[in-house]
Amino acid sequence: MAFENVFSPIKIRGMEMRNRVIFPAMGTKMVGEDRMVNDQLINYHVARAIGGNGLNFTEVCSVYDKAAPKTFLAISDDKFISGLKNLTDVIHKAGAMAGIQLWLGGSAVLFADPTAMVITPSDLKLQENYVIKAATKEVINECIKAFGEGARRSVEAGFDAIEFHAGHNYTPHSFLSKAFNKRTDEYGGSLENRARFLLECIREIRANIPEDMPLFMRIDAHDDYLEDGLSIEDIIQFCKWAKEAGVDVLDVSRGNFSSAAIKYEVPPVDLPRGFNVENAARIKKETGMLTVAVGRINDPEQADKIIRDGKADMVVIGRAQLADPEFCNKSMNGKVEDIIRCVGCNQGCYDGYVSPNVPFITCLRNPDLGREAEFTLEKTNNPKKVLVVGGGVAGLQAAIELKDRGHNPILCEASDSLGGQFVLAGAAPRKGEMKDAAVSMGEMAKRKGIDIRLSTPVTSEVIKAINPDEVIIAAGAEPMKLNVPGSNLPHVTNSHDILAGNSLASGEVVVIGGGLVGLEVAEYLSGNVNKITVVEMLNEVAKDLGQLRKICVMESLYHESIKTITEAKCIEIKEKSIIIDRNGTIEEVPCDSVVVAIGAKSRDFSNLTEYCKENNIQYHVIGDAVKARRALNCIEEAVKVAREI
Structure with missing residues (x-):
């Protein structure tokens, strides 16, 4: 033992x-x-x-x-x-x-x-x-x-x-x-x-x-x-x-x-x-x-x-x-x-x-929690070839669930690695366990013998070649762009590229967006840059964090001397500053680098749904492909869809 x-x-x-x-x-x-x-x-x-x-x-x-x-x-x-x-x-x-x-x-x-x-x-x-x-x-x-x-x-x-x-x-x-x-x-x-x-x-x-x-x-x-x-x-x-x-x-x-x-x-x-x-x-x-x-x-x-x-x-x-x-x-x-x-x-x-809106506790990793009797895994009597588009945690969960039920999932991921946003989240301070979990999901999918195809963006030609019985679209989300003058300047980047190591920030940094991702990027950069200021439109930062994580993140911001400016909207980016509208007052915030972290939006996959409709292939859209939200909701949705096929 x-x-x-x-x-x-x-x-x-x-x-x-x-x-x-x-x-x-x-x-x-x-x-x-x-x-x-x-x-x-x-x-x-x-x-x-x-x-x-x-x-x-x-x-x-x-x-x-x-x-x-x-x-x-x-x-x-x-x-x-x-x-x-x-x-x-x-x-x-x-x-x-x-x-x-x-x-x-x-x-x-x-x-x-x-x-x-x-x-x-x-x-x-x-x-x-x-x-x-x-x-x-x-x-x-x-x-x-x-x-x-x-x-x-x-x-x-x-x-x-x-x-x-x-x-x-x-x-x-x-x-x-x-x-x-x-x-x-x-x-x-x-x-x-x-x-x-x-x-x-x-x-x-x-x-x-x-x-x-x-x-x-x-x-x-x-x-x-x-x-x-x-x-x-x-x-x-x-x-x-x-x-x-x-x-x-x-x-x-x-x-x-x-x-x-x-x-x-x-x-x-x-x-x-x-x-x-x-x-x-x-x-x-x-x-x-x-x-x-x-x-x-x-x-x-x-x-x-x-x-x-x-x-x-x-x-x-x-x-x-x-x-x-x-x-x-x-x-x-x-x-x-x-x-x-x-x-x-x-x-x-x-x-x-x-939360008054949640009937009983649940778990990001285990949607069966509290439903142990009714959510027993049932093997299928009609195995299907199911194409899963996207190798983030929602796509991986769906593929694993399908395989366990006896279906034949084929998972295609556009990038060269699995885990998606969860891996990025794991790059933030104190969140390495999230990255480990995403990597572990990918390894589990491989051990189960799931057909995984990396560096494979799904097109209508790919769907035609695979010829699936059904398709699950878990294409995820991408960073929203800031539509203001100067947003295309070379010193402007986004949160995803910073956490992925594809972009650098230096000197005095302004992070535009004070939600979870913006604050995590600020912490991630802390200690490697001169000064960090977070600019948030709402009346407080960290509004999308749960109570206990918020306590920890806010304490960290304090200890790292990260400044926050609330009720402020960025209206222009210049070479050495950003211009903000703060309750009707125009102010200038000096900076050398700008990181945009204003949220994410679902990727465009209309070409895939059109192909499926034209060829009478049943399809399902799950996770951030529906709308960007918590991983808990995405994984629960993946399990639900995989058990209905």
Whole structure:
């Protein structure tokens, strides 16, 4: 077996896990307003358990009925036991252990359900005339008892382990951290007093579960971006007390939703892989407790080394198992090259979670996420020769899907390499994993025996020679041109050519366009030019970035001293400057080079559709060829079309 350290069994009290991989609690939006387990959630968990995972934790599960938001799991009443029992039964049948994360959400419930009660240690002022009052001692006692009752129900529901959530700014963490807890009674003041509520909850949980049932606790390694926040030394001391109270395992996370530290909760590609491992290692060493490492652990060798080096006893592999539910099986069987890699884009798992327009989380790399039952791959009974035009990620995904179903795809790419815009995106700072993913897709297509023809622009003659049954057009997009005087001057180039290494910029550089690509080009050039200014028409830059990636990119712009000018339109380019209209005021911005990054438009492929129409060949247009947009949408569309042929 490959990676024998991370895939070795571990016994904690009476629970024996087949390996040391944990699928963590992650919000899904798969739960209805009744707060009950449903088939969609069961199928989601079963796919990862069948895929070889060791221990599946539920997403946050409310223990206190008054503070239980709609569309979140709950265990605040006996009526929830049977549904949760259905979940544990199927996880066990698939060979994994089942854990439940007991949760009291604090001010986080406001975002999900304004009718839910907010349990906070101190008065919380949200608006001038809106203050949430601090929890009374009566409410505190009710919450402590609710954790105990939740634990009792968890045992009845067949869970093998419980996790007490004491991090991420939820109620327990808010009591522990001086940044939120301003109380003057026995629940506030010193660290010992601030820990009192949490330790009473832990003792109540422990009193309601069997001796051989392990108790995990999710903690933050320390507080980030918070004045008077917890230090790692505070956390270590608290964990020693928690150990005495009955906690067995520390799940070492990071982040809070009250500051930019939220980026650590669902860390985007901008953060280094394994960024929190050293914190877990120190906490393990100084507490002597079993410890779980968390934070962009998405490679089997990386996970194995963490265990091998003694930095943690287990690892959380979360989004990597969203991207590929077979991550563990493929790793164990030495098929690392077949793993569909998470790229830390956050487009489906976090941006989708916070978007009111997305029904449940999804994944750029795995459109089947949340649709595990209905999106099973079906072999075709009528194999067809399908011409795929374009070797970007949409075209590659379509070709792979077609091949897996038994069709005969022929992929033609105009350039001499595969991957398209995704490879270009991977040239930007901190995004090398995206380039690696695109390259990996191309290699996978080759291993599957797909007929790939590089340096082959598709014309009507090419279609005639191939004579396909159907055509999928994934021709992608090209940079939009800026139509102003001076746009053809020799010192003017575009974002694609800069990232591809086909053009250079020097001296003082102006980037026209402050969306994702414009900002990434600015970062890419930073350090190699004298000065960078980004000019954006809208009232802010980075409007097309998700929340967490935006935090990281904006921080980088600040550290790199990249200047941004908003609400400004470029109206002319000169040899040593550009002219902008800034809210009706004409200004001149000095520069030596200009990079245009105002977006992309679909390529013209009308000659191909006309030929298909004239010759009665059914065709489909997918990805950026429809319109330039997120890769998540393009890949989902590619899968849908390939499964309908």
